[in-house]
Amino acid sequence: MQVTSTVEGSRAVVTASGELDVATAPELRAYLHKIVDEGASTLIVDLSDVGFLDSTTLGVLISVHKRLAEAGGVVELVIPHARLLRIFQITGLDRVFTIHSSLTAAAQ
Template identity: 40%
Template sequence: MVASGGHSYEHVSDYVSVVTVVGELDVYTAPALRELLIELQHHGRVFLVLDMTAVGYLDSTGLGVVLGGMRRVSAHDGRMALVVPEGGIAKIFRITGMTNMLRVFETVDPAVEFLGREVQGVHG
């Protein structure tokens, strides 16, 4: 179990990692997520699923961290996908236009499958 405002990750394949975000993603908790995403990228993990299923609150700092993470992995020929169930958090991503830049899924498995296909295009 990850504490509120906590983040964890799991490597689900040789290339794809799932980062789970829990609680609030705001000015107080977003820097820890930023550091985790940077660390993963430094270790060559550039195909990331960001699972935000358990996020209850998201502010502009959190959005900025997600956008920055997407840009960093893209700069290294990677991709990021979001898992955001329908509701308030999904609406924020739609309103800000981030759904035009990132693939959004309601559950983790289809996001992992999508990135697995993307990896094949780069490494296949």
């Protein structure tokens, strides 16, 4: 897993790549919470280059969503691939997160 980010004011775009699973979830959680601690209230997580994610990763995204929602913030996701999008649809998380098909769409 690799994670990078760009921050503009209170908006952060986090780009993850590789596999997001039980082994990488703690690192991802720490990374996302650090960005929130530093003042981001809008967090866009780009999953375009993620080959696999598991339920532990879903838990990380939900925990960050809850934390930001309590403070009036939002987590949005970029998921261009049907295979990952299906996971969010099956679990009902497509109704929790705003999901964009590209970073360009998320920027609008």
